[in-house]
Amino acid sequence: MKMKIKAIKSTKSLAFVLAVVLISCSQERSPVTGWAYNDPSNGGFEKPPYEEQETGPGLVLIEGGTFTMGRAEHDVTYEWNNIPRRVTISSFYIDETEVSNFAYLEYLYWTQRVFGPTFPEIYYKALPDTLVWREKLAYNEPYVEYYLRHPAYRDYPVVGVNWLQANDFCAWRTDRVNEFILIREGLLDHTPSPTDQDYFSTEAYLAGKWQGQLKNKLPSFDGQNPEREVRMEDGIFLPKYRLPTEAEWEYAAYGLIGNTIGERITDRRIYPWNGHGVRNSNDAYLGQINANFVRGAGDYMGTAGFLNDNADVTAPVYSYWPNDYGLYNMSGNVCEWVMDVYRPNTVTDADEFRPFRGNVFTTQVRDSTTLVGGYGGEIVANTDGPIWQKFKHKVNVPGVHGTTVDEPVEVTDSVFAILSVDPQENNNATPEGKADIPGRVQWRQVSSAFSTDNLDERRNYKTADYINYLDGDVMSSIYFDQGEAAYEDKSGKMMYEYAKTSLINDKARVYKGGSWRDRAYFLNPGVRRYLDQRQSNAWLGFRCAMTRVGSPVGLGGR
Numbered sequence: 310m311k312m313k314i315k316a317i318k319s320t321k322s323l324a325f326v327l328a329v330v331l332i333s334c335s336q337e338r339s340p341v342t343g344w345a346y347n348d349p350s351n352g353g354f355e356k357p358p359y360e361e362q363e364t365g366p367g368l369v370l371i372e373g374g375t376f377t378m379g380r381a382e383h384d385v386t387y388e389w390n391n392i393p394r395r396v397t398i399s400s401f402y403i404d405e406t407e408v409s410n411f412a413y414l415e416y417l418y419w420t421q422r423v424f425g426p427t428f429p430e431i432y433y434k435a436l437p438d439t440l441v442w443r444e445k446l447a448y449n450e451p452y453v454e455y456y457l458r459h460p461a462y463r464d465y466p467v468v469g470v471n472w473l474q475a476n477d478f479c480a481w482r483t484d485r486v487n488e489f490i491l492i493r494e495g496l497l498d499h500t501p502s503p504t505d506q507d508y509f510s511t512e513a514y515l516a517g518k519w520q521g522q523l524k525n526k527l528p529s530f531d532g533q534n535p536e537r538e539v540r541m542e543d544g545i546f547l548p549k550y551r552l553p554t555e556a557e558w559e560y561a562a563y564g565l566i567g568n569t570i571g572e573r574i575t576d577r578r579i580y581p582w583n584g585h586g587v588r589n590s591n592d593a594y595l596g597q598i599n600a601n602f603v604r605g606a607g608d609y610m611g612t613a614g615f616l617n618d619n620a621d622v623t624a625p626v627y628s629y630w631p632n633d634y635g636l637y638n639m640s641g642n643v644c645e646w647v648m649d650v651y652r653p654n655t656v657t658d659a660d661e662f663r664p665f666r667g668n669v670f671t672t673q674v675r676d677s678t679t680l681v682g683g684y685g686g687e688i689v690a691n692t693d694g695p696i697w698q699k700f701k702h703k704v705n706v707p708g709v710h711g712t713t714v715d716e717p718v719e720v721t722d723s724v725f726a727i728l729s730v731d732p733q734e735n736n737n738a739t740p741e742g743k744a745d746i747p748g749r750v751q752w753r754q755v756s757s758a759f760s761t762d763n764l765d766e767r768r769n770y771k772t773a774d775y776i777n778y779l780d781g782d783v784m785s786s787i788y789f790d791q792g793e794a795a796y797e798d799k800s801g802k803m804m805y806e807y808a809k810t811s812l813i814n815d816k817a818r819v820y821k822g823g824s825w826r827d828r829a830y831f832l833n834p835g836v837r838r839y840l841d842q843r844q845s846n847a848w849l850g851f852r853c854a855m856t857r858v859g860s861p862v863g864l865g866g867r
Contacts, residue, residue: 567633600641
């Protein structure tokens with residue numbers, strides 16, 4: 310009897326061991342340590358399932374590569390600011406079309422619902438300037454009144470939006486898309502009427518500062534915490550929507566993927582289509598105009614009965630033929646904002662890989678009262694509404710119906726309103742880009758005043774602002790050999806004396822592409838122009854982009 314019981318016990322032990330072995334074999338193990346992932350018995354370090362980045366609404370994947378950036382035609386303006394240079398662009402996403410009036414109205418509607426009752430100035434700051442249509446000797450009042458809001462123009466590109474407003478739209482779009490993804494995955498309840506206290510913010514959520522709650526949490530393999538919040542490591546959230554860089558925009562506009570055989574680009578392009586002309590060379594559409602632009606003096610759309618581009622001002626965003634990436638109106642219709650700060654020599658100065666000028670390195674503001682040994686600290690969010698203290702300028706804020714207020718209203722440069730931050734007074738900091746929006750995480754420039762930034766130990770950068778690097782800073786000044794003191798003493802004779810000898814400063818932003826008011830020369834994607842980031846125009850719009858993470862070609866790629 311004892312032997313039988315012992316045999317039974319041995320059998321049960323063997324079955325248990327076999328079960329453990331089978332479970333262990335079914336779990337993926339670390340090739341470094343041998344420990345199993347997703348196993349509560351060894352701490353629960355997780356490896357979530359992930360395939361590849363989801364394509365966000367409205368976006369097209371642009372497979373990156375090398376191309377010759379810069380001038381592809383005669384430099385008729387003699388600015389010499391787009392010297393040809395070979396660069397490489399990583400894969401990224403960009404909008405199929407320009408942002409339309411209706412898309413922007415959706416943004417305005419949401420902003421007014423959420424912030425209007427408590428912070429109406431946030432809504433007013435988001436309004437496009439409809440008065441950009443006015444001309445001293447032209448009757449354009451119908452566009453002032455109807456272009457933005459009338460349904461006849463809902464599919465036309467939004468204009469009158471400055472660079473700062475375009476960035477705010479991108480931030481709003483990021484949050485709304487990620488909120489929708491959480492709702493779609495059953496993790497978040499839909500909130501029909503969000504307020505400024507509980508609207509979803511991706512950054513605030515990841516920082517643990519979001520005031521709302523998830524409907525369902527993700528299961529956790531940590532034995533002490535069976536459920537957890539969504540993390541960046543899960544791959545559920547999409548990267549931020551943003552403006553494309555100048556190099557990205559130019560690369561996408563050319564669409565040279567259609568002229569590539571192996572690694573050889575068979576034909577270089579002047580425009581987003583093949584050939585030296587602006588008319589379609591396809592037999593079925595022979596002679597039809599490829600873009601919305603000014604054909605000649607006083608000719609904005611051709612003659613009655615045969616309108617050459619079928620548009621007096623802008624055209625619907627899905628007009629004309631897309632380029633070989635499937636992008637519409639990369640030349641003509643409206644010019645488009647890009648991220649870069651303008652400098653004439655950027656093309657020659659910038660890196661060969663992902664060239665860009667405009668870096669201002671920032672970090673999240675942390676509460677100094679919770680720092681542990683100089684590190685860590687709780688992330689600070691703006692809970693008190695607008696903190697507009699500096700960097701204000703006066704503008705006429707357009708009203709709902711295209712009118713202006715009686716007196717200019719002070720508003721802030723919402724994207725680059727960064728105050729110098731006292732390390733002991735973090736809570737009073739004004740963050741970069743989000744100082745005026747309650748519920749957003751605060752940001753500040755990295756600084757040597759903060760030991761946690763470790764700038765003294767860094768080799769790749771030593772300060773925050775590199776906008777002037779090699780073109781406007783001390784080393785690029787004619788007084789560089791006399792030291793920084795001489796540079797500061799002779800500040801009246803600097804390289805870019807704004808409003809004296811130059812219109813270039815750190816608020817001058819590049820815009821690309823031709824518009825309905827431009828001649829054919831400006832349809833070339835290599836042409837560079839600039840405008841103050843606080844200004845807007847009736848021929849200037851934008852489209853959003855998104856960083857591609859992981860494989861440049863995606864599943865099924867080479």
